[in-house]
Each structure stands twice: as C-alpha cells, then as structure tokens.
Amino acid sequence: QLSTNFYDKTCPKLFTTVKSAVQSAVSKEKRMGASLLRLHFHDCFVNGCDGSILLDDTSSFTGEKTAGPNSGSVRGFDVIDDIKSKVEAACPGVVSCADIVTIAARDSVVLLGGQGWDVKLGRRDSKTASLSAANSGVIPSPTSTLSNLITRFQAKGLSAKDMVVLSGSHTIGQARCLLFRGRIHNETNIDASFAKTRQGSCPITVGSGDNNLAPLDLQSPTSFDNHYYINLINQKGLLHSDQVLFNGGSTDSLVEKYSKDPNAFDSDFAIAMIKMGDISPLTGSNGEIRKNCRKSN
Numbered sequence: 643q644l645s646t647n648f649y650d651k652t653c654p655k656l657f658t659t660v661k662s663a664v665q666s667a668v669s670k671e672k673r674m675g676a677s678l679l680r681l682h683f684h685d686c687f688v689n690g691c692d693g694s695i696l697l698d699d700t701s702s703f704t705g706e707k708t709a710g711p712n713s714g715s716v717r718g719f720d721v722i723d724d725i726k727s728k729v730e731a732a733c734p735g736v737v738s739c740a741d742i743v744t745i746a747a748r749d750s751v752v753l754l755g756g757q758g759w760d761v762k763l764g765r766r767d768s769k770t771a772s773l774s775a776a777n778s779g780v781i782p783s784p785t786s787t788l789s790n791l792i793t794r795f796q797a798k799g800l801s802a803k804d805m806v807v808l809s810g811s812h813t814i815g816q817a818r819c820l821l822f823r824g825r826i827h828n829e830t831n832i833d834a835s836f837a838k839t840r841q842g843s844c845p846i847t848v849g850s851g852d853n854n855l856a857p858l859d860l861q862s863p864t865s866f867d868n869h870y871y872i873n874l875i876n877q878k879g880l881l882h883s884d885q886v887l888f889n890g891g892s893t894d895s896l897v898e899k900y901s902k903d904p905n906a907f908d909s910d911f912a913i914a915m916i917k918m919g920d921i922s923p924l925t926g927s928n929g930e931i932r933k934n935c936r937k938s939n
C-alpha cells in the first residue's frame with residue numbers, strides 16, 4: 643500500500659527539503675551518509691520500518707536505542723530531528739518519521755555516489771518501541787555464519803541475493819574494533835598485510851582500543867561503489883560476516899559478479915532497498931504521524 647507519490651499533494655517540498663538537509667549533514671561529515679543508511683536497516687528489521695528506533699525511552703517502555711546492536715553504534719538521530727523540524731515547518735503533521743528515514747537513506751547513497759531509486763512512502767510511525775525486540779536476534783551479528791545471515795534475512799522476506807547485495811552497504815562507513823578483533827587476530831581467511839594494518843589500531847587484548855574505528859571498505863570508505871566485493875575477493879573483508887559471503891560457499895558467485903559489474907550492483911541494490919523498505923509498514927489508521935521523532939504524540 644506504499645506508493646512513490648504518497649505526499650505529492652500534501653507535501654510537495656518533501657524531497658527537496660530532506661535532500662538539502664542530508665546534503666548539509668553529509669558535507670559536514672561524510673560518515674553520516676553511512677549512519678543514516680544503517681539507521682533505516684536497523685529500523686526495518688525490528689518490527690518493520692516504523693520509526694521505532696528513533697523513540698527515546700519513556701517511563702512506560704525502554705526502546706531500541708540501548709539494544710546490543712544499537713548502543714554506542716547507531717547514529718544520526720540529530721540529523722533526523724533536524725530534517726523532521728524542516729519538514730514540519732513545510733507541511734505540519736503530514737510526513738512520518740519512518741518515511742523521513744527511508745528518504746534520508748536513499749539520499750545518502752546518492753550523495754556518496756550510488757545510483758538511487760524511487761522510494762515508496764506512506765509508512766506511519768509506531769507509538770512504542772521494545773528493547774527486547776531489538777535484542778531478540780533479528781538484527782544479525784557480525785560473527786554470524788553465512789547460513790545464519792541467510793536465515794535472518796529470509797525471516798524478513800529477503801532472499802540470500804538481497805542479503806549479499808544489501809551487505810554492499812559496507813562500501814561506506816566504519817566499524818569498532820571490538821566487533822572485528824576476532825577476525826583480524828584469529829582468522830586465517832584474511833590477507834596478512836591487511837590483518838597487520840588493522841591490528842595496529844585494534845590490539846588483541848579485550849578492552850583495549852575497543853572503540854577504535856576502521857573503515858568497512860579499506861579502499862573508498864566514503865564512496866558508494868563496488869569495492870566492498872573486490873575486497874572480499876582479496877580476503878580483505880573487515881567483519882567475519884563480510885568475509886563469509888566469499889569463503890567457498892553458495893554466495894561466492896554473486897560476490898564475483900558484483901566485483902566485476904558495478905552496474906549490476908547498483909541496480910540490484912536499488913531493488914533490494916525497496917524490498918527492505920517494504921518490511922511490515924504501519925498504514926491506514928495504524929500508528930501515527932509523530933510530531934517529534936523521539937516521542938509518541
């Protein structure tokens with residue numbers, strides 16, 4: 643029931659408003675484009691794309707922000723607040739926070755050199771959020787096996803191919819040492835000089851340098867390109883969950899394809915992002931249009 647023209651009459655300036663706000667955020671800090679893309683993923687995988695991840699804790703519920711996969715990790719809430727206030731000024735009470743996150747994710751990809759796609763809109767916002775839902779394992783862990791990743795995505799109606807192509811998001815952004823320490827110190831399917839370089843700012847000792855950052859794509863961490871797949875072929879995936887996509891298993895051929903064909907990556911990415919954005923939206927009289935993305939009306 644989502645549609646690309648949902649706000650054409652009610653908020654004609656929506657797309658230009660969001661785009662210019664994302665542009666100013668990304669020009670201040672390129673990584674923010676990655677953070678906004680990831681925010682959409684983590685929203686959609688927990689109870690659907692309903693803006694639940696944006697809610698602050700209240701006396702009646704603890705939300706998703708402090709969940710394992712999100713705490714100290716997801717970013718971009720201030721940028722969403724900024725976009726929301728500009729959208730509210732243009733068309734008060736009309737556009738959901740869930741849709742703003744969807745558009746901001748697309749605009750981020752485009753600003754960093756990706757292809758873009760027509761986003762479907764009409765999602766409404768949840769009135770609540772759940773810490774336990776966000777901690778229930780629906781968001782895959784970076785230590786996942788390949789079959790685990792496939793299962794997690796299948797549970798959301800996404801195929802193994804969608805999973806491989808959406809993982810290409812790791813062509814931008816950063817990860818913390820504590821999430822790739824095991825890989826760079828203990829695994830053998832890793833390029834030796836790459837491992838050594840990463841070890842330099844991520845010591846083997848647990849608790850030491852945990853929050854030091856490294857780019858998910860060593861070649862071009864602020865360009866949305868297909869280098870992620872080329873890295874995997876060269877055993878330079880940063881996360882365990884990255885390298886499992888090219889490790890002698892069923893997804894090797896797709897990784898090879900995207901490493902050679904950036905256009906196929908761009909167009910399959912667009913298709914998969916639209917699919918991800920379709921996960922269990924609230925529509926009709928369900929949910930609400932939040933005035934403030936951090937709290938229910």
Ligand code: HEM
Nearest residue numbers: 676677679680683715782783784808811815816817818883
């Ligand atoms: C396939 C399963 C996936 C796993 C296991 C995974 C895991 C991770 C981890 C561990 C990080 C680093 C977090 C930190 O250091 O705090 C990360 C970052 C990131 N992920 Fe994923 N991810 C997956 C899929 C996706 C998908 C589907 C998207 C988007 C559609 C995505 C977009 C990103 C982006 C853009 C970043 C960098 C964020 C930033 O720099 O702020 N990831 N991911």
Ligand SMILES: [Ca+2]
Nearest residue numbers: 685688690694
């Ligand atoms: Ca959600």
